[in-house]
Amino acid sequence: MQPLFLFRSAEFYSDQFVNGLTTGSIYALIALGYTMVYGVLQLINFAHGEVFMLGAFAGYGVLMGMGGDDLSGGAVALAIVVALIAAAIASAAVATGLERIAYRPLRRAPRLAPLISAIGASIFLSHLVDDYFLNGEQRFYPTIFPTGKVELGPVSVSYLQLFLIGASLAMMALLYWLVQRTRHGRAIRAVAESRDNAALMGIDVDRAIVLTFVLGAAMAGFAGVLYGLFFSAIRGSMGFIPGVKAFTAAVLGGIGSIPGAVIGGYFLGLTESFGRELLNEIPFVNLPNEWKDVVAFALLVLVLIFRPTGIFRQKEGKRA
Amino acid sequence: MSAGTLRVAAVGIRFEGLAALTDVSLEVPAGQIRGLIGPNGAGKTTLFNCVTGFYRPTSGQILLDGVRIDGLSPHEVSRLGVSRTFQNIRLFANMTAIENVLVGGHLHFGNLPSRPLDARRPTRGRLLAAAQRLPQAPGGAVAALREMAGAVVRPPAVRQAERVAIRGARQLLTAVGLPGRENVIARNLPYGDQRRLELARALATRPRLLLLDEPTAGMNPQESAAMVGLIRRLRDEFATTVVLIEHQMRVVMGVCELISVLDYGRKISEGTPAEVQRDRLVVEAYLGTRAPAPEEQDGAP
Numbered sequence: 001m002q003p004l005f006l007f008r009s010a011e012f013y014s015d016q017f018v019n020g021l022t023t024g025s026i027y028a029l030i031a032l033g034y035t036m037v038y039g040v041l042q043l044i045n046f047a048h049g050e051v052f053m054l055g056a057f058a059g060y061g062v063l064m065g066m067g068g069d070d071l072s073g074g075a076v077a078l079a080i081v082v083a084l085i086a087a088a089i090a091s092a093a094v095a096t097g098l099e100r101i102a103y104r105p106l107r108r109a110p111r112l113a114p115l116i117s118a119i120g121a122s123i124f125l126s127h128l129v130d131d132y133f134l135n136g137e138q139r140f141y142p143t144i145f146p147t148g149k150v151e152l153g154p155v156s157v158s159y160l161q162l163f164l165i166g167a168s169l170a171m172m173a174l175l176y177w178l179v180q181r182t183r184h185g186r187a188i189r190a191v192a193e194s195r196d197n198a199a200l201m202g203i204d205v206d207r208a209i210v211l212t213f214v215l216g217a218a219m220a221g222f223a224g225v226l227y228g229l230f231f232s233a234i235r236g237s238m239g240f241i242p243g244v245k246a247f248t249a250a251v252l253g254g255i256g257s258i259p260g261a262v263i264g265g266y267f268l269g270l271t272e273s274f275g276r277e278l279l280n281e282i283p284f285v286n287l288p289n290e291w292k293d294v295v296a297f298a299l300l301v302l303v304l305i306f307r308p309t310g311i312f313r314q315k316e317g318k319r320a
Numbered sequence: 321m322s323a324g325t326l327r328v329a330a331v332g333i334r335f336e337g338l339a340a341l342t343d344v345s346l347e348v349p350a351g352q353i354r355g356l357i358g359p360n361g362a363g364k365t366t367l368f369n370c371v372t373g374f375y376r377p378t379s380g381q382i383l384l385d386g387v388r389i390d391g392l393s394p395h396e397v398s399r400l401g402v403s404r405t406f407q408n409i410r411l412f413a414n415m416t417a418i419e420n421v422l423v424g425g426h427l428h429f430g431n432l433p434s435r436p437l438d439a440r441r442p443t444r445g446r447l448l449a450a451a452q453r454l455p456q457a458p459g460g461a462v463a464a465l466r467e468m469a470g471a472v473v474r475p476p477a478v479r480q481a482e483r484v485a486i487r488g489a490r491q492l493l494t495a496v497g498l499p500g501r502e503n504v505i506a507r508n509l510p511y512g513d514q515r516r517l518e519l520a521r522a523l524a525t526r527p528r529l530l531l532l533d534e535p536t537a538g539m540n541p542q543e544s545a546a547m548v549g550l551i552r553r554l555r556d557e558f559a560t561t562v563v564l565i566e567h568q569m570r571v572v573m574g575v576c577e578l579i580s581v582l583d584y585g586r587k588i589s590e591g592t593p594a595e596v597q598r599d600r601l602v603v604e605a606y607l608g609t610r611a612p613a614p615e616e617q618d619g620a621p
Contacts, residue, residue, distance in 0.1 A: 183422075186419060186422060187423070193412045196394070199373075200403070201423050202525055203423070204395050
C-alpha cells in the first residue's frame with residue numbers, strides 16, 4: 001500500500017510531472033491544428049485525430065522501410081528525422097484533401113453541415129485503415145530509440161521523453177514564429193480576423209485556409225511519430241482519444257488561440273497524470289488506468305459549463 | 321503602377337428583384353479625385369462592392385485601364401490595383417498598426433514569383449478552368465512551402481525583403497501621419513488614427529485606384545479638413561485615382577474635381593461641384609420634390 005497522495009516521495013511527483021509533460025506535448029501538438037482551423041473557419045475539424053493517425057502510419061512506413069528494428073547508431077537519428085518529415089507531409093496532404101473535399105464545398109452551408117462532414121471523414125479514415133488495410137490488427141513502432149535516462153536528483157527522464165518534449169517545444173516555437181513573423185503567417189491571421197478584408201488586401205483566402213490546414217496537420221503528423229515512438233502500438237482508431245483530448249486542450253486554452261492550445265495541452269497532460277493518482281486515493285477501489293480519460297473529459301464538461309471561452313482567457317491579440 | 325482609369329459601363333445589379341444599380345456608367349480618368357454622392361440607399365457602396373469584386377454585376381462591364389475586372393474575385397481585383405476603405409472602419413483590429421500595413425503589402429513582399437494575372441476568368445466552364453489550373457496548383461503550394469522554408473532559414477535575401485517591407489510600411493505610416501505608432505494594436509488607436517491607418521493599409525497594396533467610403537465619417541470639421549488635405553496629398557504622392565463617397569458637402573466640394581450623383585441606383589447627374597449643386601434633379605433627390613409654394617422665392621439661398 002502506497003502512502004497517501006500528499007505524502008509520497010519526490011520521485012513520485014517528478015515522475016508524474018514528466019509523464020504529464022510527455023502526454024501534454026502530444027496533446028498540445030494536436031491541439032494546435034484544432035485551434036488554428038477554428039481560428040480561420042470557426043470549424044471543429046473532427047477528422048484531425050485521423051490526420052494525426054495517418055501521420056503515425058507514414059512515420060511507421062518510413063522507419064520500417066529504412067530498416068525497422070535493425071536500425072542503429074546514427075541511422076536511427078536519420079530515420080527519425082526522415083519519419084518526422086514524411087509524417088508531416090503525409091498529414092498535410094491528407095488535411096489538404098479533407099479541406100478540398102469535405103469542407104470547402106460546405107463553406108457557405110449552415111455550420112452543422114461541415115461538422116457532420118468532419119465526423120464522417122473521421123469515421124471513414126479510421127475504418128479505412130483498421131478494416132481495409134489492417135484487418136483490425138495493430139502495428140508496432142520499432143523500438144529503436146536509445147534507452148536510458150537522465151537522472152537529476154529525484155527527477156529521472158528517459159532519453160525518449162526528453163526528445164519528445166524537446167522536439168515538441170521546438171516545433172511549437174517554430175509554428176508560433178511562422179504565424180507571427182512571416183508573410184504567410186500574417187495572411188493566416190488576417191483571414192482569421194476577417195476573410196473579406198483579407199481578400200481586399202490581395203490575400204488569396206483559399207490558399208491561406210489551405211496553409212492553415214497544412215501547418216496544423218504538420219504538427220499532428222509530428223505528434224503521430226512521437227506517439228508511435230513512445231507508445232509503440234498504432235492502429236486506425238488510435239486518433240480518436242488523443243483527438244478528443246487535444247480538442248479538450250484547445251477548448252481549455254480558449255479555442256482559436258495558439259498559445260492557449262499549448263498551455264491547454266500541457267495543463268491537460270499534467271491534470272490527467274496527477275488526477276489519475278488522486279482518483280486512486282478513493283479507498284477500497286482499484287481504478288484502471290483508463291480513468292485518466294474520465295479526468296480529462298470531466299474537465300472538458302466543467303470548462304464548457306463554466307468557462308466556455310477557456311480557462312486561460314486569452315487577450316484577443318493572441319488569436320490565431 | 322501607373323494610370324488607373326476606371327470605366328464603369330452600363331452596370332446593373334439586382335438582388336432578388338430589387339434593382340440596386342441600373343445602367344450606371346462612369347468614366348474616371350487617371351489621377352482624378354471623383355466624388356460619388358447620393359441619398360442613403362442610392363447604391364454608392366453597392367457600386368464600390370461591384371468594383372472591388374465583392375458583387376458580380378448582373379449586367380454591364382467594369383474596366384480598369386481597359387481590362388475587365390467585373391467577375392474577378394476580390395483578391396484578384398486587389399492584385400490588379402484596386403483598394404478601398406470602409407465607411408465603418410475595418411482594420412485587423414488585433415494586429416499592430418505596422419502589421420496592418422504589412423498585410424496590405426502582402427503581395428509586394430520581396431521578390432515574389434509574380435503569377436501572370438490573366439484578366440477575366442470565364443464565368444461559365446468554371447470546372448474546365450479549374451481543371452486547367454490544376455497542374456499549377458502543386459507549384460503554388462510548393463512555392464508557398466519554399467517561401468516558408470525560406471522564412472525559417474532566413475537567407476540574406478529574405479531578411480533583406482523583410483527589411484524593405486518594414487521600411488516601406490513605416491514610410492506609409494509616416495505619410496498618413498502616424499509616425500511612431502507602429503506597435504500600437506489597431507483597436508487601441510483613436511478613431512481618427514484608425515481612419516488614417518486604414519488609408520495606409522489601402523495604399524500598401526499599391527493601388528492604381530483607391531475607393532474611399534466616407535473617409536470623414538464621424539469627424540469634426542478640423543479633422544475633416546485635415547483628411548481632405550491628406551487625400552489630395554496622397555493622390556499626388558502615390559499617383560492614384562481616387563473615388564470617394566461622401567456625405568459632408570464641404571468635403572465633397574473641397575476635394576473632388578468631378579462629382580457623380582446616384583439616386584435609386586441610377587446616375588442622375590455629373591459635373592463639377594458647382595454644376596452639381598445647381599442641378600435641380602440633385603436638389604430634388606436630396607430634399608424631395610417640392611410642391612410649388614407661392615411664398616417661396618426663386619433664387620433664395
